[in-house]
Amino acid sequence: MGPRGIVALAVACGVALVAEGEGSRLPVAEAAGAAVVEAAHPVLRDALGRIAKGSETWRRALEALAPTGRRALVLTPDQVVVRDATTGAAGRFDRSDLAEVSPVTEAHGQIRTVLVVVNVERLQDVHERLGSLPGEFLADVERVLAHEVYGHAVPYLEAGHLSGRCADPEPGMPATAACAIRRENVIRAELRLGRRTDAGLGSLALLRRPTLE
């Protein structure tokens, strides 16, 4: 399993994510006083806290969203089932996928909740095998969240509609011109996490380790 495999698999693949227990726990958009971006996993929760502390742009965006009641739920693969868009078949999140964003679409394309899945376990596995320092793993978690949450989820929430889609680069297009990567780089700059210039994962610490160069 080389880095190329991760890159290919990290690209959205036409599946819809459904939070487990949907119906009982969702929609949660009206929950009074609830955080705009929420995570149950401690690594993700702590990373969201560090991003909010270090990035004024992130804080301002979330403050502006708070009165709307719209929310992003940051989940781990064990907390979601994946439903195939064409067959409707339900399955588990692909363990080799790194992250995925899925807006919960209501009537007329309206969106109040966006699900963000981050495969913390897989990211941690890769870093452990590479012998990374703990800080490198945590910085990669922040980079992934900057992209998935601020790059993809927040624009959906701001629009409250599918039309808020903020895209990844199309093949042949400069990565830094793509909506989601431009936004990711704003947060990265404020957190001093380096600038992303590619469509893949080349700017994550896990691909900068000497063993992979």
Ligand SMILES: [Zn+2]
């Ligand atoms: Zn993306």
